[in-house]
Amino acid sequence: MFDTEFLDLPPLVEAGGTVRLPGSKSISNRVLLLAALAEGETLVQDLLDSDDTRVMLAALAQLGCRVELPASTGNTDGATRITGLGGALKDIRQAELFLGNAGTAMRPLTAALSLLGGEFELRGVPRMHERPIGDLVDALVQLGCEIDYLGNPGYPPLRIHPVAQEDLHLDAPIRVRGDVSSQFLTALLLALPLAAREQTITIEVVGELISKPYVEITLNLLARFGIAIERDGWSRFTIPAGSRYRSPGSIHVEADASSASYFIALGAIAPAMTGTDGIRIEGVGGDSIQGDIRFVEAARAMGAQIVSGPNWLQIRRGAWPLTAIDLDANHIPDAAMTLGVMALYADGPSTLRNIASWRVKETDRIDAMAAELRKLGAEVETGPDFIRIQPLAAGTWRAASIHTYDDHRVAMCFSLAAFNPDARPVRILDPKCVAKTFPDYFETLFAVCKPATVPVISIDGPTASGKGTLAAEVARQLGYHYLDSGALYRVTGLAARRAGLEPNESNETEIARIALHLPLEFIRGQVLLDGEDVGDDIRTEAAGMDASRVSALPAVRAALVDLQKRFRRLPGLVADGRDMGTVIFPDAPLKVFLTASAAHRAERRYKQLISKGISVTLDSLRLDLEARDARDMNRSTAPLKPAEDAKLLDNSEQSVVQSVDQVLQWWHQAQPFKSS
Numbered sequence: 001m002f003d004t005e006f007l008d009l010p011p012l013v014e015a016g017g018t019v020r021l022p023g024s025k026s027i028s029n030r031v032l033l034l035a036a037l038a039e040g041e042t043l044v045q046d047l048l049d050s051d052d053t054r055v056m057l058a059a060l061a062q063l064g065c066r067v068e069l070p071a072s073t074g075n076t077d078g079a080t081r082i083t084g085l086g087g088a089l090k091d092i093r094q095a096e097l098f099l100g101n102a103g104t105a106m107r108p109l110t111a112a113l114s115l116l117g118g119e120f121e122l123r124g125v126p127r128m129h130e131r132p133i134g135d136l137v138d139a140l141v142q143l144g145c146e147i148d149y150l151g152n153p154g155y156p157p158l159r160i161h162p163v164a165q166e167d168l169h170l171d172a173p174i175r176v177r178g179d180v181s182s183q184f185l186t187a188l189l190l191a192l193p194l195a196a197r198e199q200t201i202t203i204e205v206v207g208e209l210i211s212k213p214y215v216e217i218t219l220n221l222l223a224r225f226g227i228a229i230e231r232d233g234w235s236r237f238t239i240p241a242g243s244r245y246r247s248p249g250s251i252h253v254e255a256d257a258s259s260a261s262y263f264i265a266l267g268a269i270a271p272a273m274t275g276t277d278g279i280r281i282e283g284v285g286g287d288s289i290q291g292d293i294r295f296v297e298a299a300r301a302m303g304a305q306i307v308s309g310p311n312w313l314q315i316r317r318g319a320w321p322l323t324a325i326d327l328d329a330n331h332i333p334d335a336a337m338t339l340g341v342m343a344l345y346a347d348g349p350s351t352l353r354n355i356a357s358w359r360v361k362e363t364d365r366i367d368a369m370a371a372e373l374r375k376l377g378a379e380v381e382t383g384p385d386f387i388r389i390q391p392l393a394a395g396t397w398r399a400a401s402i403h404t405y406d407d408h409r410v411a412m413c414f415s416l417a418a419f420n421p422d423a424r425p426v427r428i429l430d431p432k433c434v435a436k437t438f439p440d441y442f443e444t445l446f447a448v449c450k451p452a453t454v455p456v457i458s459i460d461g462p463t464a465s466g467k468g469t470l471a472a473e474v475a476r477q478l479g480y481h482y483l484d485s486g487a488l489y490r491v492t493g494l495a496a497r498r499a500g501l502e503p504n505e506s507n508e509t510e511i512a513r514i515a516l517h518l519p520l521e522f523i524r525g526q527v528l529l530d531g532e533d534v535g536d537d538i539r540t541e542a543a544g545m546d547a548s549r550v551s552a553l554p555a556v557r558a559a560l561v562d563l564q565k566r567f568r569r570l571p572g573l574v575a576d577g578r579d580m581g582t583v584i585f586p587d588a589p590l591k592v593f594l595t596a597s598a599a600h601r602a603e604r605r606y607k608q609l610i611s612k613g614i615s616v617t618l619d620s621l622r623l624d625l626e627a628r629d630a631r632d633m634n635r636s637t638a639p640l641k642p643a644e645d646a647k648l649l650d651n652s653e654q655s656v657v658q659s660v661d662q663v664l665q666w667w668h669q670a671q672p673f674k675s676s
C-alpha cells in the first residue's frame with residue numbers, strides 16, 4: 001500500500017495480463033455479521049482484508065465472538081474462523097464500538113445490537129457522523145428498541161439501551177424507508193431473525209427501494225445461513241417464525257465486483273499490451289451474486305469487448321473512442337463512478353442518472369466527481385441526482401492533482417485518467433484511502449500497465465556524500481522504488497572474494513560472469529546473496545574498496561547494466577551511485593550530483609562506523625576515501641562525474657532534511673501539476 005502524501009501516475013499507454021482481486025466488501029461484512037450471530041464456527045475463505053472489515057472484526061471480537069485470522073488459524077488456504085454467539089449475547093453485555101467510516105458495519109450492527117439486549121455505544125470517524133442513520137433508527141424505535149443520538153439527531157454516534165424481546169412490537173409490519181440507502185433494509189433483514197424465533201415478522205419498504213442488487217446479496221447470504229426470507233416484489237419482506245442462523249460451515253467470498261470495475265474499464269480504455277489478450281480478472285465472473293457485476297453491461301454499452309466464465313472476466317478494448325452513454329445507474333451506484341472517468345474518453349456527453357445516493361456516501365460523490373473531472377479539463381454539469389460529463393479531446397487534458405476526499409473510489413477511478421492521449425501525469429492525493437476496500441490497488445494496477453516511460457531521479461556522487469540516505473528518503477516520500485547501485489558492486493566484490501578471486505583485471509572475465517548471475521535479492525531492507533543476509537558484510541570499508549576495484553572492470557559494469565535497468569518500474573525510481581545519470585539512466589528527468597567536502601565526508605563516515613561499533617580512525621578513513629574518489633573518477637569506463645544536465649548539490653553545510661527538501665523542491669518544480 002502507498003502511504004505517501006500523494007502518488008504520481010506517469011502517463012500510461014497499454015495494459016494487459018491477469019489480476020486477482022480482493023474479496024467483496026459487501027459480502028465480507030455481511031458474512032462476518034451472520035457468522036457472528038450464528039451458532040458454532042464459520043470458516044470464511046478469501047475474506048477481504050481492509051479497513052472496513054477490520055473494524056467489523058474488531059467489533060465482533062469485542063462482543064465476545066472468537067475471531068481467528070488466517071495467520072493464527074495456520075490455515076494454508078488463508079481462511080478466517082469466526083465462532084458465533086448463537087443468537088444471544090454471552091458474557092459481554094456492554095461495549096463501546098468504533099466503526100471507522102464503515103457503513104456496512106454501522107448499519108447492521110445498530111440493528112443487531114438493538115435486538116440483542118445490551119448497552120452499546122457506536123461511533124465512527126467524523127464523516128461517519130455525517131452519514132444519515134435516522135430512517136433505520138426510526139424503524140427500530142417503532143419496534144420498541146431504545147436508541148439515543150449522542151450528537152446530531154439522525155446521525156451516529158448512538159447509544160443503544162437494552163430491551164427485552166417480549167417488549168418488542170412485532171405484530172405490525174415494520175416500516176423502513178428504502179429510497180435513501182438500501183443498507184437500512186439490509187440491516188433489518190440481517191438482524192430481525194434474532195426476534196423471529198416465535199413469530200413471523202414483516203418489513204414494509206416505504207418509497208421506491210434503491211440499490212436492489214445489494215438487497216439481493218443480503219437475501220442470498222441469509223439463505224446460506226439458513227434463513228429463507230419471502231419477498232413480495234421489493235416492497236414487502238417476511239421473515240418466517242422459527243428462523244435461526246445456521247452456519248454453512250465454510251463460505252467463500254467472491255472477489256469484489258465494484259473493484260473489478262476499474263480493471264474492466266482499464267481493458268476498455270487501454271490498448272492491449274503486446275503478447276496479452278487484454279485484461280483477465282479472476283475471482284469474479286458473469287454469474288456473480290453482486291449487483292455491481294452489471295457494470296459489465298454498461299462497459300459493453302460503451303464499447304468494451306467482454307467475455308466471462310464462472311469465475312473470470314476477459315476484457316479488450318472495442319469501440320474507440322468509447323461510445324457515450326445515458327444511463328440510469330441506480331442499480332450500480334458504486335461502480336458507476338468508474339463510468340464517470342470512462343466518459344472522458346467517449347465520443348459525446350455521457351449522463352449518469354438516478355444517483356442521488358452518491359451524495360450520502362464516503363463523501364458527496366456527485367460534487368467530488370464533478371470537481372475532480374473539471375480539474376482534468378472536463379465540462380461537467382450536475383443536479384440533485386445526476387451528472388453529465390463532456391469528453392476531453394486530445395490536446396485539452398490537464399495534469400491534475402486529484403483530491404480524494406478519503407474516498408477509495410475517487411482514488412481508484414481517477415487513476416484511469418493516466419491513459420489520456422496528451423500524456424499528462426495524474427497526481428492522486430492521499431492514495432492510502434484505497435485501503436477501505438483494496439489496499440494494494442495501485443500495485444495491482446501497475447502490474448498490468450505499461451507506461452510511456454518510468455520517471456527516474458538519479459543521485460550520483462562520491463563516497464559518504466549522503467547519496468544513500470538522500471535517495472532512500474526521497475524514494476519513500478514519493479512512493480518510488482529505490483536502487484542502491486553501489487550495493488550491486490559491493491555484493492559482486494564480496495562474491496568474488498568468496499570465490500577466491502582477487503578483485504583485479506586478471507580475474508575480470510570470471511568476476512563479470514559472477515556479476516551476471518548474482519543470486520541477489522533486496523527484501524524489506526535486507527540484501528540477500530543466495531538467501532544469506534550480507535547487509536553487514538558489504539558495508540565495511542574493505543568491502544567498499546573491493547567494490548570500487550571490481551567497478552573499474554568494464555566487463556563487470558556491462559554485466560550489471562540489465563539488472564540495474566530492471567529496477568525502473570512503476571510508479572518511479574530513485575537510483576544512487578556513480579553513473580546513474582551518465583550511463584544507466586541518461587534520460588532521467590532529474591539528475592542530482594551530490595558532493596560534500598572530504599573533511600565532512602570523512603567525519604560522517606567516521607560517526608556512522610563508530611555508531612555501528614566498528615573501530616576506525618578519522619585519518620585512515622580520509623585517506624581511503626580520497627583513494628576511492630581518485631579511482632572512481634579516473635577509471636576509463638563510466639567514471640564518477642556529473643552528467644551535463646545534473647543539478648549540483650554540495651550538502652557540506654546541510655542537514656539530511658535540508659538535502660531531501662532541496663531535491664524534492666527540484667522535482668516538484670519540474671512537475672506540471674497546478675492546483676491541489
Ligand SMILES: Nc1ncnc2c1ncn2[C@@H]1O[C@H](COP(=O)(O)OP(=O)(O)O)[C@@H](O)[C@H]1O
Nearest residue numbers: 463464465466467468469604608651654655656
Ligand atoms: N546532509 C547530511 N548531513 C549530515 N550527515 C549526513 C548527510 N547526509 C548523509 N549523512 C550521513 O552521512 C553518512 C553517510 O551517508 P550515506 O548515505 O551512507 O552516504 P553514501 O551513500 O553517499 O556513501 C550517514 O551516516 C548519513 O546519516
Ligand SMILES: Nc1ccn([C@H]2C[C@H](O)[C@@H](COP(=O)(O)OP(=O)(O)O)O2)c(=O)n1
Nearest residue numbers: 463464485486487489547548551577578579
Ligand atoms: N553506480 C555505481 C555505484 C557504485 N560504484 C562503485 C564505486 C564505489 O566506490 C563502490 C561502492 O559504492 P557505494 O555507493 O556503495 O559506496 P559509498 O556508499 O558511496 O561509499 O562501487 C560504481 O562504480 N558505480
